[in-house]
Amino acid sequence: MQSAGNSKKSKNRDPMASLRRFIMIMAEKKRLNPQNAIAVFDAILQHSGGKGISDEELAAMFGFSQSEVRKILRILYDNGLAKYRRGRHPETGATRYFWYIDLSSVNVVLVSRKREVVRKLKEKLKYEEENEFYYCPNHPLKKYTFDEAFSLNFQCPKCGHVLEQVDNSARIEILREIIRRLEEEIKEDEAKIRAS
Template sequence: MARRKNKELMELAMDMGGEEAVEVIKALEKKGEATDEELAEVTEIRVNTVRKVLYMLYDQGLAEFKRIRDKETGWYYYYWHLDIKRLPEILRSKKMAELKKLKEMLEEETGEIYYWCGTPGHPKLTFDEAMEYEFQCPICGEMIMQYDNTQIVEELKRRIEELEIELGLKKKPGKRK
């Protein structure tokens, strides 16, 4: 697997199922094809967790399995392998969703002036709301003031542009002379 693709897959795995998903995928990639039990053994992760990761991958279209019947015992074994053809498509739709969220955040930050006590996690109030609370934070009671969101707005704009370039929705800005 190409290094870049691999990195993207591992990041996606981390998002979907944390460390354990990353370990399972690494083991599966190394073995090429393996049963859930085999993967549980090499990763030392509980087989139930391994199965959860495998089904999650299957749901996303990133893994496939073959069902093979053992002639002697009559039991069925599932042999799993990775199939990352859909990876670019999945990553793209994830990025599109992120872009949408960022744009909404930007709209919120630029559309209205907010009043805030300055403590992260405490609410940012509109002018009308701030009036209602007599310009005091409803949580800590500190005075709330108009806050300067230039930095937040700049950061949001930067991330939006980055994503738009990554997604091919926007061209990279040319070098300025």
């Protein structure tokens, strides 16, 4: 129990792990294979020290279609994770784009992701604080708002049991604690970015 909690905590603190999760979610939203998106991201990361890597090279490296690679690059670019510089094909002289990852901008992206999470958690917290919820002891997974419970005459629609009020104080405490921790992390991250 103790070790599981700790490993989860350290996983959350690993910025690259949370970045990869974010990339996978964005890829899924665009109906792309999340693992392929991670493969492309990692390959660009490895080549970021030199001149970068072109989309043709990325497609050839994994056997992905160029259109898939371009869609993945688009996601990385739109989220400020990847950048490109223009170059020339060594033989044909045609314009090529060489992609690379700027780690300082990646840190900025991570902080803004965390800020977004904090904003959503605060909305959730406000909702929990301002609303009463009801449940049926026989069907505890379903929660009703006050309005819903009122329109049901405070009776479970499935079994008729009287609906009882949910004690959401523990949930509120947990939300407050997560928000507090994230805000602390953001402060630390911002100090690191300023120092770099």
